[in-house]
Each structure stands twice: as C-alpha cells, then as structure tokens.
Amino acid sequence: MRTVVAVYTGQGLADPLKEVFRELLPDVRLVNIIDDSLIGDVVRAGHVPPGVARRLVQYFHNGEELGADVILNTCSSVGEVADDARKLIGVPIVKIDEAMAAEAAARYDRIAVLATLPSTLEPTMRLVGRQAEAAGRKVTIVSGLAAGAFDALVGGRPEEHDRLLLEAAVNAASEADALVLAQGSMARMEKALVAATGKPVLSSPRFGVAQVKAELARLERERSSEGKEPS
Known part of the structure; x- marks a missing residue:
C-alpha cells in the first residue's frame, strides 16, 4: 500500500482533507503529522521564524522515516520552507x-x-507570481486580505469570519478575473464566494490531492520502467 504523509501546522484542515483523500485516493495509507504550535508561531512573528522552519523540516524527515512515498505540505504560510x-x-x-x-x-x-493572514497572503502571492513566470505569462495579482477574519475564527465567531471574508472577496473581485483562496481551510467558502462575486474561485485541497495522485502515478511508472528487462 502506498503511503502519503500530510504535515499540518494547524488542526482545521485535517478532517476535510481526509475526505478528499477518501474520494481521490481511497487505497492510500494516509498518515497525519499535526503541530498546531507552528501556525501560532508564524502568526505571532508575522513570518516563518527559524524555529518553525527547523521543526517543519524535521517533520518532513519523520514522514520519510514513516515510509512516505509522497509528503504533502498542507500549509501555504510555510510553502517556501517546503521548497x-x-x-x-x-x-x-x-x-x-x-x-x-x-x-x-x-x-x-x-x-x-x-x-x-498576511503571513499566508504574501507567500501565496509570490507563488502565483512564480508560476506565471514559469508559464511565460504576465499576470496582475490583487491582494485580498480579510483583516480580522482569522481572529474572529479563533475567537469562536465563525459567522464574523465568513462575513469579513465575503466582504474582502467582493472588494477584490472588482479588480480580478478569478479568486484564489490562500488557505486550504477556506475551501468550505468556495461556493458562497462564487455566488457573492460571480467570479471563478480556486481552492487548494482538491488540487493538492490531485497532484499527490499524479506524483504517485509518476513514481509507479518509474518503478515499472526500472523493473523491465533490458532488450
């Protein structure tokens, strides 16, 4: 059985992502490593401090030791550490x-x-910019920070979080052709944001698991090729 180790910096995405794995990769052994102190330290610092980077890399090593065929980094705030x-x-x-x-x-x-969160917004904007450059395209990237929404969510006010996110989406949509959700945990808002803005909305969980599936298929092809007798 193939093994995927998912590394989380918080609790919120683990259960929704497990459902996507059940749909797209039902035969995979999924192992979760969750350390919710990581995102707390990132939020307090406003960036990824060295201690977070060290712990995250250690968790990637742990995933390799657990027998992972692929490791999934689930947090956009620390994506550049994963690079x-x-x-x-x-x-x-x-x-x-x-x-x-x-x-x-x-x-x-x-x-x-x-x-x-600014600590998630900025790395995601840089990632979109790098992907556009790799594709040879020039794109305009619009900042859509829902200020106060994170505090509302952790403070037990999910309705306020959703209201602030919808407000930020409507404001940003006037300058954009599509909206990208920087945090996987925001995927539950995808349909509401499409309805509010009339624009396409992209969220990461399905894209991420689909990429894991493609990577596992690539590894399987490589193993099959290596196992063939030379002609």
Whole structure:
C-alpha cells in the first residue's frame, strides 16, 4: 500500500482533507503529522521564524522515516520552507497550493489572492507570481486580505469570519478575473464566494490531492520502467 504523509501546522484542515483523500485516493495509507504550535508561531512573528522552519523540516524527515512515498505540505504560510526542504528529503514533497497557483496563473490575467493572514497572503502571492513566470505569462495579482477574519475564527465567531471574508472577496473581485483562496481551510467558502462575486474561485485541497495522485502515478511508472528487462 502506498503511503502519503500530510504535515499540518494547524488542526482545521485535517478532517476535510481526509475526505478528499477518501474520494481521490481511497487505497492510500494516509498518515497525519499535526503541530498546531507552528501556525501560532508564524502568526505571532508575522513570518516563518527559524524555529518553525527547523521543526517543519524535521517533520518532513519523520514522514520519510514513516515510509512516505509522497509528503504533502498542507500549509501555504510555510510553502517556501517546503521548497528548500525538497533538497534535503529523499521523497517528493507536494505543496497543497502549487497546482492551484499554476492553474490560476495559466488561465487568468488578473488574480485576486484571498487570505485572513498576511503571513499566508504574501507567500501565496509570490507563488502565483512564480508560476506565471514559469508559464511565460504576465499576470496582475490583487491582494485580498480579510483583516480580522482569522481572529474572529479563533475567537469562536465563525459567522464574523465568513462575513469579513465575503466582504474582502467582493472588494477584490472588482479588480480580478478569478479568486484564489490562500488557505486550504477556506475551501468550505468556495461556493458562497462564487455566488457573492460571480467570479471563478480556486481552492487548494482538491488540487493538492490531485497532484499527490499524479506524483504517485509518476513514481509507479518509474518503478515499472526500472523493473523491465533490458532488450
């Protein structure tokens, strides 16, 4: 059985992502590593501090030791740490938001990135920009920060979180052809945001798991090719 190790910096996405795995990769052994102190430290610092980067890389090493065929990094705030860790880890690391960003950069000229934290917004905007550059496209990236929404959510006011996110989406949509959700946990708002803005909305969980599926298929092809007798 193939094994995927998902590394989380918070609790909120684990159960929804498990459902996507059940749908797209039902035969995979999914192992979750969750350390919700990571996102707390990122939020307090306003960036990824060295201690968070060290712990995250250690969790990637742990995933490799657990027998992972693929490691899934589920947090956009620490995606750039995952980029660097790819040089250190012996199995592929998939970033949950990479395929989503590539899709947005390939299809749309004006892309609004929605987030409830600056520490997530900025790395995701940079990721979309890099994907556009890799595709040879020039795109306009619009900042859509839902200020106060994260505090409302952790403070037990989900309705206020949703209201602030919808407000930020409507404001950003006036300057964009599509909206990208920087945090996987925001995927539950996808339909409501489409209805409120009339624009396409891209969220990362399905894109991320689909990329894991593609990576597992690539590894299987490589193993099959290596196992063939030379002609």
